[in-house]
Amino acid sequence: MSTKPSQSETETETDTEPATTGHQQRRLDDKRARADDRDEAAAQAETEFDGETVELKVFRYDPEIAGKEEPRFDTFTVPFETGMTVLDALIFARDSYDSSLTFRHSCRQAVCGSDAFFVNGSQRLGCQTQIEDLEWPVRVEPLPHSDVVKDLVVEMDHFYDQMESVDPFFDPDDLPDGELEEQRQSRQNRENIKLSTRCIWCGACMSSCNIAAGDNKYLGPAAINKAYRFYMDDREGSEKRQERLEIIEQEHGVWRCQTQFSCTDVCPKDIPLTEHIQELKREAVKENLKFW
Amino acid sequence: MYEHDVIVVGGGGAGLRAAIAAQEEGADVAIVTKLHPVRSHTGAAEGGINAALRDGDSWEDHAYDTMKGSDYLGDAPAIDTFAKTAPDEVIQLEHWGMPFSREDDGRVSQRPFGGLSFPRTTYAGAETGHHMLHTLYEQVVKRGIEVYDEWYVSELAVTDEDNPNDRECHGVVAWDVQSGEIAGFKASDSVILATGGIGQAFDHTTNAVANTGDGVAMAYRAGVPVEDMEMIQFHPTTLPSTGVLISEGVRGEGGILYNGEGERFMFEHGYATNDGELASRDVVSRAELTEINEGRGVDDEHIYLDMRHLGEERITDRLENILHLAEDFEGVNGLEEPMPVKPGQHYAMGGIETNEFGETCVSGLYAAGECACVSLHGANRLGGNALPELIVFGALAGRHAAGKEMADPLIETGPSDALEHDELSVPTGAPDGDAGVAEPATDGGAQGAVDTRAPTDVVADTATTEEERIEALLGREDGVNHADVRADLQQSMTENVNVFRTEDGLKQALADIQDARKRYQDVYVADKSRTFNTDLQHTIETRNLLDVAEMITIGALARDEFRGAHWRKEHQERKDDEWLKHTMVSWNDGDPDLWYRPVLLEGHDDTYEPKTRSY
Numbered sequence: 001m002s003t004k005p006s007q008s009e010t011e012t013e014t015d016t017e018p019a020t021t022g023h024q025q026r027r028l029d030d031k032r033a034r035a036d037d038r039d040e041a042a043a044q045a046e047t048e049f050d051g052e053t054v055e056l057k058v059f060r061y062d063p064e065i066a067g068k069e070e071p072r073f074d075t076f077t078v079p080f081e082t083g084m085t086v087l088d089a090l091i092f093a094r095d096s097y098d099s100s101l102t103f104r105h106s107c108r109q110a111v112c113g114s115d116a117f118f119v120n121g122s123q124r125l126g127c128q129t130q131i132e133d134l135e136w137p138v139r140v141e142p143l144p145h146s147d148v149v150k151d152l153v154v155e156m157d158h159f160y161d162q163m164e165s166v167d168p169f170f171d172p173d174d175l176p177d178g179e180l181e182e183q184r185q186s187r188q189n190r191e192n193i194k195l196s197t198r199c200i201w202c203g204a205c206m207s208s209c210n211i212a213a214g215d216n217k218y219l220g221p222a223a224i225n226k227a228y229r230f231y232m233d234d235r236e237g238s239e240k241r242q243e244r245l246e247i248i249e250q251e252h253g254v255w256r257c258q259t260q261f262s263c264t265d266v267c268p269k270d271i272p273l274t275e276h277i278q279e280l281k282r283e284a285v286k287e288n289l290k291f292w
Numbered sequence: 293m294y295e296h297d298v299i300v301v302g303g304g305g306a307g308l309r310a311a312i313a314a315q316e317e318g319a320d321v322a323i324v325t326k327l328h329p330v331r332s333h334t335g336a337a338e339g340g341i342n343a344a345l346r347d348g349d350s351w352e353d354h355a356y357d358t359m360k361g362s363d364y365l366g367d368a369p370a371i372d373t374f375a376k377t378a379p380d381e382v383i384q385l386e387h388w389g390m391p392f393s394r395e396d397d398g399r400v401s402q403r404p405f406g407g408l409s410f411p412r413t414t415y416a417g418a419e420t421g422h423h424m425l426h427t428l429y430e431q432v433v434k435r436g437i438e439v440y441d442e443w444y445v446s447e448l449a450v451t452d453e454d455n456p457n458d459r460e461c462h463g464v465v466a467w468d469v470q471s472g473e474i475a476g477f478k479a480s481d482s483v484i485l486a487t488g489g490i491g492q493a494f495d496h497t498t499n500a501v502a503n504t505g506d507g508v509a510m511a512y513r514a515g516v517p518v519e520d521m522e523m524i525q526f527h528p529t530t531l532p533s534t535g536v537l538i539s540e541g542v543r544g545e546g547g548i549l550y551n552g553e554g555e556r557f558m559f560e561h562g563y564a565t566n567d568g569e570l571a572s573r574d575v576v577s578r579a580e581l582t583e584i585n586e587g588r589g590v591d592d593e594h595i596y597l598d599m600r601h602l603g604e605e606r607i608t609d610r611l612e613n614i615l616h617l618a619e620d621f622e623g624v625n626g627l628e629e630p631m632p633v634k635p636g637q638h639y640a641m642g643g644i645e646t647n648e649f650g651e652t653c654v655s656g657l658y659a660a661g662e663c664a665c666v667s668l669h670g671a672n673r674l675g676g677n678a679l680p681e682l683i684v685f686g687a688l689a690g691r692h693a694a695g696k697e698m699a700d701p702l703i704e705t706g707p708s709d710a711l712e713h714d715e716l717s718v719p720t721g722a723p724d725g726d727a728g729v730a731e732p733a734t735d736g737g738a739q740g741a742v743d744t745r746a747p748t749d750v751v752a753d754t755a756t757t758e759e760e761r762i763e764a765l766l767g768r769e770d771g772v773n774h775a776d777v778r779a780d781l782q783q784s785m786t787e788n789v790n791v792f793r794t795e796d797g798l799k800q801a802l803a804d805i806q807d808a809r810k811r812y813q814d815v816y817v818a819d820k821s822r823t824f825n826t827d828l829q830h831t832i833e834t835r836n837l838l839d840v841a842e843m844i845t846i847g848a849l850a851r852d853e854f855r856g857a858h859w860r861k862e863h864q865e866r867k868d869d870e871w872l873k874h875t876m877v878s879w880n881d882g883d884p885d886l887w888y889r890p891v892l893l894e895g896h897d898d899t900y901e902p903k904t905r906s907y
Contacts, residue, residue, distance in 0.1 A: 186394070
């Protein structure tokens with residue numbers, strides 16, 4: 001199957017069907033007009049926009065569709081506009097050329113964390129990546145080190161399992177009694193956890209991590225960062241802190257990190273993941289020495 | 293068939309809060325969501341959560357501000373319940389660890405927001421929704437509540453009595469996006485819809501691609517009336533190229549709006565001489581578009597929002613996320629340049645008609661959050677009132693749905709012959725001879741007066757119908773791509789049902805919707821795979837958008853007055869004698885019925901008097 005625009009989605013074969021009712025005739029006329037429009041748009045993409053089109057080379061795979069069972073790359077030619085993101089280009093390709101092109105996306109503003117892809121060899125959010133900042137043609141692949149479900153969609157269950165294995169919830173030893181009484185937290189303490197709370201669960205860090213690739217049980221940067229978020233929060237008490245340390249220190253916890261900084265480099269929310277992991281190592285050492 | 297006591301459809305703020313509340317009442321709860329919960333659009337909310345927490349403030353003042361903001365189209369029992377409960381719910385979030393911004397004494401910070409008489413907006417930077425969503429999801433994980441993520445709910449399993457007030461909801465039908473498995477979900481107690489916004493009916497919106505009004509459309513087709521759908525909020529500060537939201541928090545912290553001539557137009561052109569930039573959102577959006585339309589905009593398209601004078605320290609402390617958004621999505625450095633902004637579709641005040649406990653007229657069916665209309669926001673929602681709505685009414689719906697004994701509701705629901713009915717002057721609803729794949733026959737089928745089927749049969753029958761519909765869509769080898777229909781619909785809505793509305797424009801939109809409905813009859817799904825078929829999902833979502841767009845426009849054409857967010861060129865005043873009433877639309881087997889329900893101005897302790905609304 002080719003995804004060159006000029007060869008996609010022509011509907012001429014239906015034009016010869018006899019129309020039996022006025023209603024049906026109108027529908028067919030509409031359909032022809034739309035097919036013409038689409039051909040025209042495709043032709044434009046190749047001629048008029050010449051020099052202003054960008055080629056996307058997109059990974060394709062579908063386990064149950066003939067021709068897609070073996071992974072391949074399709075090329076889509078998309079008219080380029082200033083400000084266009086990788087996600088915009090993918091949406092254009094899907095809506096104009098091939099509606100089976102499949103990728104997760106929702107908020108378009110880098111907060112839902114759905115559209116982490118491997119763009120020109122690096123983990124990035126499609127919506128946050130400007131086409132003009134990339135080398136062309138733009139190569140878009142699913143996140144490495146994950147099972148591919150279809151096209152750019154990867155299996156996220158392992159990532160979610162790791163996130164949920166670190167007691168990822170606030171669990172204070174006690175709470176204030178009075179009516180409408182909040183827990184106090186210093187501005188400084190809030191500042192200390194601020195960056196760690198920005199995580200949008202996109203999975204870019206885990207995909208970039210060589211250790212996670214080789215050790216399926218490794219908690220990974222995002223889950224350790226989640227543990228950091230609660231460990232560093234003064235509102236939780238010392239009992240829970242001790243429990244958290246055990247999770248962090250486990251065999252497949254912080255000590256696996258080899259400080260390659262690949263997670264920090266790809267994090268779309270600029271969370272200093274490697275630093276957070278090292279801080280937790282230091283906390284663990286401090287605690288362990290205390291009991292010596 | 294899967295079975296739970298309570299099934300929550302949607303995993304955003306309202307759905308998560310409802311699930312936690314229902315579980316705390318002892319129910320076996322499941323959340324079914326087409327995304328993973330942390331992908332929900334609650335996460336994009338920026339500004340904050342209003343609650344009267346401090347000395348000098350009171351729930352009565354919060355209620356008064358909300359009623360005034362609603363332009364007297366909110367129902368007093370809903371507003372009172374909301375303002376009374378919001379403080380408890382905010383403190384609950386704090387107790388669940390939400391990382392609120394703090395004062396020097398360690399207490400939760402509050403800042404001024406538009407239309408508020410007291411700085412009562414609690415916040416967590418300019419990413420309050422993100423923190424709220426993750427905090428709630430953490431509690432769902434802690435409790436082990438079952439989540440069916442990436443399961444798309446496509447229809448409600450509702451009985452077929454003629455009168456919607458007699459119907460019962462027994463569950464939903466959904467398919468697993470990843471595998472394509474279609475399954476019934478039986479709810480022994482109730483179903484709670486928490487499906488969020490409808491922004492994809494417009495083409496310039498702050499809403500996510502997932503905000504397609506699925507819950508509103510499904511409830512509507514099941515016979516539940518929708519309320520005040522014409523009341524759409526256009527947020528005054530969205531980035532021109534993408535619609536990405538720039539929080540009201542920027543103006544709350546002191547950000548200033550300038551037109552293309554460098555004038556501080558909110559004051560200099562008399563739009564809001566007291567509150568200026570912090571007037572209610574509808575007032576500011578109209579002011580901006582008036583400036584642009586009268587030639588005082590920038591590039592005839594936008595105006596400027598300037599926060600440079602706030603200084604880097606304050607901006608980084610309280611609005612850092614805004615710097616990232618302006619840089620990533622508009623290429624502007626907010627520390628050095630003013631940010632271009634224009635109004636964009638942001639929020640639906642209307643929705644599925646419910647009482648103050650989230651109950652609809654269909655027994656066992658609830659709705660909460662943006663998809664519902666309780667009615668809290670009336671004709672205009674105040675900034676910072678959406679997030680508390682999610683937790684207040686999410687929790688109430690969850691408890692009630694799980695069987696907790698509660699007071700009798702003061703708000704009535706459901707169609708009634710005793711209420712005023714109206715005629716539509718233009719064609720709406722299902723096109724002629726529509727028996728194709730586009731129309732699931734859920735509303736008033738062959739069952740007649742009393743539906744005697746067992747609840748499991750209602751769910752199983754609905755599942756069969758859905759399977760047939762999906763098979764039909766996948767079976768077609770050729771036809772219309774839903775994306776073309778959706779794009780035209782969005783364009784017409786943004787052109788004709790925007791901030792400024794005219795009778796001709798609204799009629800044009802209804803004609804365009806009729807045309808889109810006819811084209812949709814020929815829709816087909818090119819992707820034949822069962823695996824992660826987003827083509828199929830988006831095609832069904834577009835059907836929901838057609839219904840949603842039509843309800844909005846029917847309400848907008850019917851309401852010939854100017855109230856809150858709803859401005860009509862031919863009708864430049866609020867008509868309290870005629871229009872202290874909600875516009876209600878019922879699907880009525882594809883022949884939409886327009887009727888009205890009086891606004892309730894009598895609250896728990898007091899009666900609100902409509903006053904002139906000035907800021």
